Amino acid sequence: MMDWNQLRERWQTSTNAEAPVEAVEALRARDQKLRNTVKRRDLLETGVALLMMPFFVGLAWFSASSDHWVRAGFALFLGLWAGFVPVRLWLARKRMPTPHPESSLREYLAEERAALIAQARMLESIWIWYLGPCAFGVLGLTFSTRAPTLGTWIYAVIVLGFCAVLGRANHDAARTKFRAMADDIGRQLQTLNKEPDA
DSSP: OOOHHHHHHHHHHOSSOSSOHHHHHHHHHHHHHHHHHHHHHHHHHHHHHHHHHHHHHHHHHHHHHTTOHHHHHHHHHHHHHHHHHHHHHHHHHHTSOOOOTTSOHHHHHHHHHHHHHHHHHHHHTHIIIIIHHHHHHHHHHHHHHSOOOHHHHHHHHHHHHHHHHHHHHHHHHIIIIIIHHHHHHHHHHHHHHHSOOO
8 A cells, every 4th residue: 555655755765756745735736626626616506506495495485375286386495405406516526536645546546537538528528517507497487477479488598598608607517527537636646657666
């Protein structure tokens, strides 16, 4: 088994090492920065969702008591969706491994790579679990509350356009951050696999 410190010492004392210690340190720094970004994103999304959830559940209750069942259904749907989002983010973040001194560097990097790919897939599937349900609920609530006028159609186009921009931004983040980092870790693993165990 070889941990980060052992790897650093080995590469620093080796004259023919294929990967300098700076490469591993750069991966660690980049990994920590990405983890912090994910944590901030999750906290923001969770906070917004938890603020929205009681509003939509309350609206569903009020609408149902006024016999506006379609509006109540869409409001309840949005309330449930707002409760689901933090759970989905928490489950994805929970899969990210924590380095332990007793685990080998190869094991940790393999787990980290798998977690980064899972984060990328989560962002790439954002239309399924985040944007699609949100747009469906918001537009359903809008059209169940107001008659379809030019204003409501313009609002619908704005909502869908905003979702499209967010979807594109998430696909780009998945490709340029998470998948790029996973590729870097994959290259690092290839280098480590050429090195004999300490």
